[in-house]
Amino acid sequence: MNLYSYFRSSASYRVRIALNLKNLPYQIIPVHLVKSEQLTEDYSTKNPSKLVPSLELDNGKIITQSMAILDYLENEYPATPLLPNNHYDRAIVLSMCNIIACDTHPINNLRVLKYLTGELKVSDEQKQDWYAHWILVNFTALEELLKVHSGQYSFGDEITWADICLIPQVYNANRFKVDLTNFPNILKVVENCQKIEAFIIASPEKQVDFE
Structure with missing residues (x-):
């Protein structure tokens, strides 16, 4: 998986933690927010909100919004649960x-x-x-x-x-x-x-x- 991330983005930080806790391999693709790299045409096609993070799956599909990504990871990789069952x-x-x-x-x-x-x-x-x-x-x-x-x-x-x-x-x-x-x-x-x-x-x- 590819994680489009900015080192100082707290939303990206959330996803990095979750991926690490679930021991999932991923590659960081930096998107520099201060330099407005999130506004480029190429990135905008991946994330219409022009924000980070974006998670690109192995099949090329992309999920945006950190909480949606956490939800996907929780359901797709349940072996290390990060939410209570109750x-x-x-x-x-x-x-x-x-x-x-x-x-x-x-x-x-x-x-x-x-x-x-x-x-x-x-x-x-x-x-x-x-x-x-x-x-x-x-x-x-x-x-x-x-x-x-x-x-x-x-x-x-x-x-x-x-x-x-x-x-x-x-x-x-x-x-x-x-x-x-x-x-x-x-x-x-x-x-x-x-x-x-x-x-x-x-x-x-x-x-x-x-x-």
Whole structure:
């Protein structure tokens, strides 16, 4: 499989972790978002949203959107499950995922930040305030769920999609220097995940396009 990825993209980071956890071979094809490589005609035919990631399967078919890719991998390669079987437990994990993938990431990603500073002319300080605000609001909600449901990881002692979504978002929060000291359960989960090889080799610093 080919994964069209940008080293700093948290959505791409999610998919890299999942592929590693499921021990699936894949090749990274870098798409440099800052250089607007996602806007080229060639890439746009692969992903009409002009975003990363895109996963190209062995048969040439392409899946876009990180959560759709995770769903495909979960169903196609069930030997290493990353979602609970119990319907309630699964719903809780998906709630955690959605706090990040729906409530946080879409309004803090690169194209939104570029729009804020470009079209809306906000200052770098205002952009930083915007980013930190949504991290703090949504991490506060997530922290409450982790108080109830976390063990070593976000949901008990088994790695799930919740961890796959959380680690990249924390990475970006740290990059933007957001103070996370009020989220001890989040930090506990991050510390435990960062000891696992699948997470380590998925990190931005380990990517072929890292700058």
